Amino acid sequence: MSRLAASVVIPTRGGAARLPVLLATLAAQETDDFEVVPVVDGDxxxxxxxxxxxxxxLNLKPVIFPENRGRAAALNAGAAAAAGRIIIRCDDDLEPRSDFIAGHVARHSTQRCGVVGLTTNALPDTAYARAYGRKANARAIAGALALPAKRTWRLWSANVSVPAAVHSRLGGYDGRYRRYGWEDVDFGYRLHRAGFPIVVAPELIAVHHGASTTTAVRAVRALHSGAARETFLALHGQAALREFDGARSARKPGLWDRSGLWDRVVTTSSTFTTERTLRAYGAAADSAASWLPAALAEKLIALAVESAGIAGVRYPRRARGMF
Structure with missing residues (x-):
């Protein structure tokens, strides 16, 4: 029997309500030359x-962990169980198009590469979404599409694909990442360093239903992402972090002590930022955003998000949860 074209690896934890949306779209794909490998990271x-x-x-091949082991471990277990020529990572909160799998496979037919499909956030009509969330989403997509080829590795995330042989060659995702994010950026960086081009495929963009819906959730994720950045720095050094940041300098003493008033406010705020303060501030900011002028509401929310990111970098132990 010929090998399947693709295996869709789905890392999931607490995804019982999200999975049916994704599975329905996979059942409606234009091709059936694939399998689905969901990995439940502790049910x-x-x-x-x-x-x-x-x-x-669906052609399902579930992997069930008896306890939480982290997203990197889930992704690696899914890849180990996969039989497809192409491994497509698809997070459990996505709603891809009907040509999602065929499109990923087609992108690999002409070159040996990694493919990034991008995501666009589906946000409820809330004060947070109107003041910040939708604008941030639009900026993120525009920024991703404008990245030069040498920096597209930093986009490696929820909707990506790579040949199974290349995934194996790289050794999969690094299990040392247990905070929110960066295990995917790390994989993209290693793919880039190994000489494989990373192609952005805007036609494969998928709707993301698990986006942050409040200031508190978005800011806490920023805190954890900032903390996870430390692992990337420890593994790959300042040069890799400078490459990730582009024109911005990598983290070092004095990075955040810039001259602008906004930067000083954000830096000062970061010294007091914890998960607890973010939840309290976030609730207040969302309440105020419903009646404040749009520009001021956006600044209030941005203060929480940017302060949290800096706090994660400077004080990684404040990010207490594991993912």
Whole structure:
């Protein structure tokens, strides 16, 4: 029997409510030359039972962890179980198009590369979304599409694909990343360093239903992402971080002590930032954003997000949760 064209690896934790949306779109794909490898990273909400209910509609190959091991471990277990020529990573909160799998496979037909499909956030109509979330999403997509080829590795994330042989050659994702994010950036960097081009495929963009919906959630994620950055720095050094940041300098003493008033406010705020203060401030900012002028509401939310990111870099132990 010929090898399947693709394996869709889905890392999931607490995804029982999210998985049906994704699985329905996978069941409606234009091709059936693929398998689905969901990896339940410790079942806390009946996700395994949800997967069982889809067994007659998809070629499912579930992997169930008895406890939380982290996203890197889940992605690696999915890749190890995969039989497809191309491994497509698809996070459990995405809603891809009907040509999602065929499109990823087609991108690999002409060159040996990594493919980034990007995501666009589906946000409810809230004060947070109106003041900050939608604008941030638009800026992120525009920035991604404008990146030069040598820096597209930094986009490696929730909707990506790579030949199985290349994934194996790189050794998969690094399990030392247990805070929010950067295990994917690390993989993209190593792919880039190994000489494989990373192609952005805007036609494969998928709707992202798991985006931050409040200031507190967005800021806490920024705190954890800033903390996870420390692992990347420890593994790859300042030069890699400068390459990630582009024109900005990598983290070093004095990085955030810039001359602008906004930067000074953000830097000062970061010294007091913890998960607890972010949740309290976030709730207040969302409440105020419903009646403040749009520009001021955006600044209030941006203060929380930017301060949290800096606090994660400077005080990584303040990011207390694990992912």
């Amino acid at each position: 806390i909400d009946g996700s395994e039972e949800v997967l069982r209910s889809w067994a007659d509609r």
